[in-house]
Amino acid sequence: MTLTGSLTGQFSDKNVGVNKTVTLQGLALGGSDAGNYTAIAPTSLTASITPAPLSVTGLTAQNKVYDATTVAQLTGTPSFTALGADIVNLTGTPTGQFSDKNVGVGKLVTVTGLSLSGVDAGNYTPIAPTTLQATITPAPLAVGGLTVQTKVYDASTSAPLTGQATVAPLGGDTVTVAGTALAQFGDKNVGNGKSVTLQGLSLQGKEAGNYQMVLPTLTGTILPATLVYVAEPASRTVGQAAGAFAGLVQGWVAGETQATAAVGTVKFTSPAAASPDSVLSVAGSFAITGSGLTAANYTFSQAPGNAQALTVTAVGGPAEPPLIEAQRLQTSTLVLIGAPNQHSNGGVLDLGASIMAPAQVAAPGSGSVNTATMSKESIQGLLTERERVKRQALGVALEQLSLNPELADNRLCTNREDAESGKCLVTEALIAELAQERVNDAQPTVGGKAAGLPPPAKPAPSVSPAAATVRPAWVAPTLGPKRPVVSASLPQIQRKIAVLIGVNDYEDKSIPQLENAVGDAEALARLAEGPLGYETLMLRNPTKAQVVATLNRLAMEANPQDQVLIYYAGHGDEAVAQESGVKNGYWQLADSSAKSPQSWLSNNDIGRLLNLIKARQVALLSDSCYSGRLVDGPRVRATPGPVNPNEVLSDRTVVVMSSGGNAPVADAGEGGHSPFAFHLMQTLGKLQNWKPGANVFETVRFRVANKFPQSPQYGYSGVHAIGRGGDYLFEQRQLSPR
Known part of the structure; x- marks a missing residue:
């Protein structure tokens, strides 16, 4: 017996369910004995119907700019296809979510929020799209807090900024600005509302990668x-x-x-x-x-x-x-000392009777001339006559120097004792050697705890060729321990040292004696030690060796952060080299001889000594005839605008301010002082805080040249700070009492 027919199973209904009864149909018996049997289908068959997946389509995820959330924007209409004639509806609002909030390309987007309704909704499971992707791009983050300052034309495109660069990130994001803002004008030229670009800034912090920095649109003004x-x-x-x-x-x-x-x-x-x-x-x-x-x-x-x-x-x-x-201008006088045609001054104009009106000439040693009643031409005549007489007295030495301008130059020193004798010039090598000795032996220096400028070794007594007088042994003054600073306008300068040199009395009596050179130096010393805060050394009527010894010691012991001021008042002259035609200048010190140029101090040696002094700032003020020869570098010009002292002090500067050019100058006529010394002290005495030397000089130059036929000079000695705005800075400073 066999089963025939097509066997089929039928659920009781189409709906989803578990262990649903299944009825079999289509069974029949076959064979010769089939009639003897009845086919009975099993009644215990069960099976389950699970929900069908219902894929949702029609949605697209949109790219977005970073907003510190994971929300993804969706576009389109969700759709699906149900089976047969089922009645199913899609309900709810689809929402999209990125996997995280951070910037990225092709980031996966998950869709949620959809559900089904309708008679047959239970037979389905909605399937959201799983392949949606979108990109999060960086958010613009504006930099604020910066303002362009108006500036005065400086031939650069740099734009000065004020304020602090700031940003305001989204939510609780951690983002800050790093770097230094550098602003640049489009060009260097004067203009209003000029476009300014920024650079040098970046973003940092945990969420910095989610932002694109947006620099502000800035404008500024460059004034002429x-x-x-x-x-x-x-x-x-x-x-x-x-x-x-x-x-x-x-x-x-x-x-x-x-x-x-x-x-x-x-x-x-x-x-x-x-x-x-x-x-x-x-x-x-x-x-x-x-x-x-x-x-x-x-x-x-x-x-x-x-x-x-x-x-x-x-x-x-x-x-x-x-x-x-x-x-x-108040009435001032020029005192006449000595008989006519005998030139005695120094703070005093040397006058010859041949150019004086009789009413102006007083008895020898007691007369005076009211310069307020004299023209520059008359004063120039007096100076010319004075110079004629002096050069006549110095004729022998000048003639020798015209043949050999180096007769007054010193040899180079070989050791410390040699340098302290003043008979030679200290050298760079010797300065370096002594500096190393101080390190090795812990010897005090000018900037040390108990340092000063010790006295040079006593020079051997010298004999004036003219007067044959033996000079007494001399001990140079010392600075002593560094004095504490009570207040300083420029504290960057550690110590200020002033050496004041005045020569009235010449052993060689054929050289015109002076009256007020020492007084000028002493008056300036009081000003230097008072409101200007220098520690001072005063040399009264020193010999050539004593001056060289003092400057040698200054070169050996001055520190880089010191400031040095040297003032000289006394005779000066120049000789013209016959071979080259070059004019060379010289000082005459107390032991200088009218017939021996070896006893004179040459501008060459003065310049060498200035350049050997290691102080950051060195200034020589020379109140003597032909002192303009000491200005051997470019002139220093006054600065009309603001000056940054830190920039000025960053370079080493060696400058010379001379009372005149390459010509004779007046030695008196203003309050008992030389015109140069008087107006220099008047100008420095009114100093407030600090002022560049070139600005001080312009005031002095104008006041001197306005009345007297002399032209003060101001410029560099050597090559220090040329072309970089270097200058000597005069400042107010108060030191503790001695």
Whole structure:
């Protein structure tokens, strides 16, 4: 017997269920005995119907900008296809979620929030799409807190900034700004609302990678720098042609010059004269005004002294005294010492009777001349006569120097004792050797705990060829222990040392004796030790060896952070080398001989000693004839704008300020002092905080040249700080009492 037919099973219904009864159908019996049987289908068959997966389609995940959340935006309409005629609906709102909040490309997005409804909903399981991807790009993060300051033209594109760079990240993200903001104008030129770009900043922090830094759009202004027309003081006489006026333009920045940054031709004119050929007809003080240039990045102004730079003197009578800083120049005198044609001064003008009006000449040793009633031409005549007599007295030595300018130069020292004798010049090698000895032996130095400038070894007594007088043994003054600083305008300078040299008395009596050179040095020493805070050494009537010994010791022991000031008042002269035509300058010290140039101190040696002093700042103030020869480098110009003292002090600077150019100068005439010393002390005595030496010099130069026919000079000695804005800084400082 066999079963025949097609066997099928049927659930009781189509719906999902577990252990559902299954009924078999389609069974039949076959065979010869089939009639003897009845086929009974099993009644215990069961099976389960599980939900069918219902794939949802039609959704797309959108890229987004980082927002510190995992939310993904979805677009499209979700759809599906149910089986047969089933009634199924899709309900709910689909939402997308990234795996994390961070920036990334092709990040997986998970969809949730969908459900099914309808009669047949229970027979299905909705399947969200599993392949959705999207990208999170960095969020822009604006940098704030920075402002561009207005600046004065400096020939650079740098833009000064104020404020602190800040950012405001999303939520609780940790993001800060790192680096130093550097701002640059598009070009260096003057302008308003100029675009400024930033660089040098970056983002840091845990979430920094989720942001793109956005720099602010900044603008700024570059104002013109100021150029100053500085007129050279001029003196004329009524009835004289005005002639040409001279001057210079100061204030060029960053190495720019008239040739590179301006167009036009500088000219100086005065309302007192329509042209150089105009004859002056009115006595008094008049302006000399500069003009003629245009410069895109500069404005122009007139120096204060220009307002009264021209003095016109009436024939046979004085011009009205010129005004200086709105005050009348007070009457001053030049004291006459000695008989006519005997030149004795030093703080005193040497006058010859041949050029003096009888009414102006007093009895020998007691007369005076009121310089307020004299023209520059008259004073120049006096100076010329004085110089004639002095050079006549020094003629033998000058003749020797014209043949061999190096006769006054010292040899080089070989050891410390040699250097302390003052008979030779210390050397770089000896300075280095002694510095190492101080380290090895723990010897005190100028900057040490108990250091000073010990006295040089006593020089051997010298005999003046003219007077044959034996000088007494001499001991140089010492600084002693470093004095504590009570207050300082420039604390970057550790110690200030001033050496003041004044020579009145010359052993060789054929050299005109001086009266006030020592007094000038002493007065400046009081000012230096008082409000200027120097520790001072005063050398009264020293010999050449004593001066060299003192400067040798200064070169051996001054420290790099020190500041040194050297002042000299006494005779000076120059000789012209016959072979080369070069003019060389010299000082005459107390033991100098009119017939022996070896006893003079040469500018060559002075310059060498200045450059050997290791102090960061060294200044020589020389109040002597022909002292302009000491300025052997470029001139230092006054700075019209603000000065950064740290930048100035970052370079070593050696400068010389001389009372005149390469010509004779007046030794007295202002309050019992030389014109240079008087106005130098007047200017430094009014110092507030600190001031560059070039600015001090401009005041002194104008005041001296306004009355006296001499032209002070200010410039570098050697190559120190040339072209980098180096200058000597005068400052107020208070030291503790001794």
